[in-house]
Amino acid sequence: MSNSLEHLYQISKKNKRVIIGLMSGTSLDGLDIALCAVEGSGLNTQLKLLQFNTVPYTDDLKHKIKNIFSKRQVDLEQVCILNAYLGSFHADLILKSLLQWNIRPAEVDLIASHGQTIYHAPAALHGLPGWPNATLQIGDGDHLAVKTGIITVSDFRQKHIAAGGEGAPLAVYGDYLLFSQNGQDRIMLNIGGIANYTYLPGDLDAKRVFSTDVGPGNTIMDAYMQHQFRDKYYDKDGELAASGTYNQELVAALLDNEFFRQPFPKTTGPELFNLEYLKTAQQTANCQNLSAANIMASLNRFSAVGIATAIRETIKGGTGAIYISGGGMHNRLLQQNLQELLPQFTLSPLTELGVNPDAKEAVLFAVLANECIANQNLDLDFGNPKIPTIRLGKISLPD
Ligand SMILES: Nc1ncnc2c1ncn2[C@@H]1O[C@H](COP(=O)(O)OP(=O)(O)OP(=O)(O)O)[C@@H](O)[C@H]1O
Ligand SMILES: CC(=O)N[C@H]1[C@@H]2OC[C@@H](O2)[C@@H](O)[C@@H]1O[C@H](C)C(=O)O
Structure with missing residues (x-):
């Protein structure tokens, strides 16, 4: 040998x-x-x-x-x-x-x-x-x-x-092996460029476990910041978005895509969720002239609604613990939006389970x-x- x-x-x-x-x-x-x-x-x-x-x-x-x-x-x-x-x-x-x-x-x-x-x-x-x-x-x-x-x-x-x-x-394999917990329904949410999560049912039934992408985390926000401001890679702490107001029509147009209607598990990427996607949604919503702050507020809300809707569909009417990792956990407005949209869930950084979220x-x-x-x-x-x-x-x- x-x-x-x-x-x-x-x-x-x-x-x-x-x-x-x-x-x-x-x-x-x-x-x-x-x-x-x-x-x-x-x-x-x-x-x-x-x-x-x-x-x-x-x-x-x-x-x-x-x-x-x-x-x-x-x-x-x-x-x-x-x-x-x-x-x-x-x-x-x-x-x-x-x-x-x-x-x-x-x-x-x-x-x-x-x-x-x-x-x-x-x-x-x-x-x-x-x-x-x-x-x-x-x-x-x-x-x-x-x-x-x-x-x-x-x-x-x-x-x-x-x-x-x-x-x-x-993520499903490692999440299941490392983080399943008897008696607690868990959502292991990672907010990177794309947001995804693993559902870990508290009865440990592997047949119900799955991981799915849920749409953009930071990817369109990052692309917009980089396009708009040459020296900025992302919206630090969600500050620009927090200084604006989201536009309901734009958020609705952003959410109106076949991807959101597909069943779990599903995957996606910046091949779909990019600046072109934003431009098309702005045309549909007839809001081409929004300020950068209002666009960022809308993109931030869009990411949060995409994530929250998927989680509510997964744990219908229930409660559960959401453990967050990935760069998006540092975006304060995104965290606020998520908590507002998921009032029955506890949102915690993955640190709580002893693992560095990054x-x-x-x-x-x-x-x-x-x-x-x-x-x-x-x-x-x-x-x-x-x-x-x-x-x-x-x-x-x-x-
Ligand atoms: N302080 C912060 N405030 C706001 N956003 C932040 C902050 N720190 C990181 N981010 C966001 O997190 C992103 C990086 O996240 P991460 O490294 O988890 O993504 P990734 O692993 O590259 O993506 P994916 O999981 O889709 O492959 C940055 O591009 C930025 O948008
Ligand atoms: C093709 C690809 O690289 N997908 C990544 C990306 O980043 C997040 C999301 O989209 C996820 O599906 C995946 O990464 C994680 C690590 C995964 O496979 O679980």
Whole structure:
């Protein structure tokens, strides 16, 4: 057996693994690096976050990714180059973080790399009869494995599609394993560029568990801020939106899309929710001349209503606990809007469950890599063809 294969086999037999989870999401703000100690697997998984870093991308890198991100036509040479570049660059960022944390690469068992989504095209979005769900993440795992010397699991979404899903949300697996609680209905809400949540019923019935995207979190707000104000990437603390008033007609027009009528679970992305989407809604609502503050207030309300409506549909007439993660939890107006729209629910930051909310998605990928490598059957069955019971990810060996 080769050294790497032997090493992989040894790691698969371990009961405790040190795993680095990586996430670079649709907001393109940087790379989240979560160093995790994972014990056990499946329903016996215990996870401790040992270290966490977010390394912001430079404006130049953001610009280069944006040029090929969620666009139907791009420069294919740039896609090809960025695929190799991001893999290798993420490896550099890991090595720097490990140095900072005083940890040798040999102490790490696995890297779990999400990569950078550059296009997400579920069939419901591309609408081409007979063509499959599809999604594309770049930043190849081989570059991470070779440069760091650490076995890398990456490209988690393809097998999900191959097995009947849409390639997302993958949060369902980790959320179920880490956060299910007997006796409490939970919504694990993540507000990134796109907002999604996992429903965890208090009776722990896996057949009722699901994760779904619910529409925009920050993505249109961010796009509008960046377009309107060259030096602003997002509406810090929701201040601009809070200085305006939302326009009811515009909010209604924003909500009037087939995506909101599709059943759960469903997925989406900035391929749909972008500035063009806003422009069309403004035309429908006949409100092209709103101030920037009023547009931001409307977009903020739109995100909140989309999220709240989906949650109320999931836990009909009930109450429950909502644990929030993702950058949108720092947007005060969005939080106020959500609390107003969901008066029967308790909204808390994920910190309350002992996990850094900014680290959550990176942590969830560490859990997926752990499941991929664990020398045990996957003891998960959601009974939902869109949430396949399958090990996800591709394994890259360093030599
Ligand atoms: N202080 C803040 N005030 C308002 N918004 C904030 C603040 N901090 C972060 N955000 C928002 O959060 C976004 C980043 O969130 P996050 O990193 O969770 O998204 P992501 O992981 O890239 O997206 P996704 O989960 O869709 O892949 C920023 O682009 C911004 O819109
Ligand atoms: C294709 C893709 O990258 N989707 C992301 C995105 O960001 C949030 C939402 O849209 C979610 O569906 C998914 O990420 C999380 C981590 C998931 O798969 O659960």
